[in-house]
Amino acid sequence: MKKLFRNPAQIVTVNTNGKNFKRGDELSDIEVLEGRSIISESGLIKEIIPNSKISKYKFDEEIDLSGKVLMPGLVECHTHTAYAGSRAGEFKKKLSGIGYEEIAKSGGGINTTVMAVRKASFEELVSIIKPRIDYFISQGITTLEIKSGYGLSYYDEIKLLQVINFLNNEYAIDIIPTFLGAHTFPPEYKNDHNKYVDIIVNELLPFIAENKLALFCDAFCEKTAFSAQQVIKIFTEAKKLGLKLKLHTEQFNNIGGLDAAIDLGAQSADHLEVIAEDDLNKFAGNETVAVLLPGVSFFLDYDYAPARKLIDAGAIVALATDYNPGSSHIANLNLIMSLAALKMKMTIEETISAVTINAAKALDVSDKTGSIEPGKKADFSVFDISDYSEIVYQVGKNLNCMTVKNGNVIYKSA
Numbered sequence: 001m002k003k004l005f006r007n008p009a010q011i012v013t014v015n016t017n018g019k020n021f022k023r024g025d026e027l028s029d030i031e032v033l034e035g036r037s038i039i040s041e042s043g044l045i046k047e048i049i050p051n052s053k054i055s056k057y058k059f060d061e062e063i064d065l066s067g068k069v070l071m072p073g074l075v076e077c078h079t080h081t082a083y084a085g086s087r088a089g090e091f092k093k094k095l096s097g098i099g100y101e102e103i104a105k106s107g108g109g110i111n112t113t114v115m116a117v118r119k120a121s122f123e124e125l126v127s128i129i130k131p132r133i134d135y136f137i138s139q140g141i142t143t144l145e146i147k148s149g150y151g152l153s154y155y156d157e158i159k160l161l162q163v164i165n166f167l168n169n170e171y172a173i174d175i176i177p178t179f180l181g182a183h184t185f186p187p188e189y190k191n192d193h194n195k196y197v198d199i200i201v202n203e204l205l206p207f208i209a210e211n212k213l214a215l216f217c218d219a220f221c222e223k224t225a226f227s228a229q230q231v232i233k234i235f236t237e238a239k240k241l242g243l244k245l246k247l248h249t250e251q252f253n254n255i256g257g258l259d260a261a262i263d264l265g266a267q268s269a270d271h272l273e274v275i276a277e278d279d280l281n282k283f284a285g286n287e288t289v290a291v292l293l294p295g296v297s298f299f300l301d302y303d304y305a306p307a308r309k310l311i312d313a314g315a316i317v318a319l320a321t322d323y324n325p326g327s328s329h330i331a332n333l334n335l336i337m338s339l340a341a342l343k344m345k346m347t348i349e350e351t352i353s354a355v356t357i358n359a360a361k362a363l364d365v366s367d368k369t370g371s372i373e374p375g376k377k378a379d380f381s382v383f384d385i386s387d388y389s390e391i392v393y394q395v396g397k398n399l400n401c402m403t404v405k406n407g408n409v410i411y412k413s414a
């Protein structure tokens with residue numbers, strides 16, 4: 001099938017000239033083309049041509065995009081979409097002044113959601129999660145990471161990963177499963193943390209690797225969760241089994257997580273709200289992506305990660321929603337881009353690089369998606385605006401009117 005995506009007002013390619021990530025000044029260079037059209041064939045981008053040459057070709061299908069902005073399909077690289085239940089009660093407590101960490105310490109927080117997930121069947125989870133994925137797709141997202149992390153037992157972590165893998169088969173977009181068994185300690189192991197670490201290392205990881213249930217292993221390195229030593233133990237085993245690594249780190253405290261992530265060659269280090277000044281340059285000499293989550297800072301009303309300083313220090317910066325029921329009940333990537341611009345002083349162009357090519361790099365798929373370059377997947381988001389700046393300016397508004405995955409239109413707004 002040869003298809004023509006005809007005459008968008010702008011094509012924002014986010015071209016990397018084959019490098020597949022952007023750091024420093026490169027984030028500002030998103031390449032905006034006018035007067036061109038895109039040809040896709042067999043699900044891949046074949047060619048970007050001047051409109052004057054359209055008549056020289058024959059197509060099986062033509063999609064008119066006049067007056068619209070075409071961008072790479074957006075990549076959402078950090079979510080906890082696979083949850084059940086509601087934490088509205090805890091949200092109310094939070095509004096009355098009780099802190100997120102305080103709620104976690106008293107047995108609530110992540111473990112409240114764990115109890116709801118354990119009660120839910122495979123089928124119930126599938127039907128709870130589907131509308132959330134539909135919402136991401138309606139925003140132009142064509143690659144979506146989803147973590148486990150609310151089962152925290154052998155049975156329930158595997159159940160969650162099986163749900164995520166099932167959904168990946170159901171949907172046209174790429175859903176990337178991440179194992180987050182080391183999210184927090186479940187109540188059963190409240191007094192025997194090392195026993196739970198052993199279950200992850202000796203039972204969960206081997207089964208997950210053997211059955212290819214996850215591409216990534218993630219953990220939460222924090223005073224209320226896992227120590228750097230425990231993370232190193234889990235990651236060393238995960239790496240040996242062929243899983244790639246990501247880490248929640250420096251969210252509230254700096255306890256050695258970043259060094260562990262970088263030393264073990266993690267694909268990304270996520271959060272970084274409280275990263276030490278001296279550690280900013282640790283991202284410069286490697287390809288670990290700094291995934292920033294301004295929705296968490298907004299939702300919990302505390303520090304934003306130092307995006308400007310990280311970009312200036314040469315980090316590969318990406319952005320994501322961290323969509324979850326406790327610390328960022330925000331599934332809107334457009335809002336995240338606006339928060340990044342308004343609160344973290346990123347430029348509009350930088351936010352676009354951060355939710356396309358660099359987010360794809362955080363999932364290790366940036367050789368296949370995240371920019372508009374011949375040979376990559378024909379994954380597009382199409383915005384009903386005539387200039388790309390509107391995306392960040394129209395705060396929280398879903399301007400995407402068409403989502404294209406592997407050359408196929410999978411969503412169209414009414």
Ligand code: NIG
Pocket residue numbers: 080109110113220248251296322324325326327328
């Ligand atoms: O990324 N930091 C740990 N995990 C999530 C929060 C999960 C929850 O509160 O349910 C996060 O912020």
Ligand code: FE
Pocket residue numbers: 078079080248322324
């Ligand atoms: Fe998270």
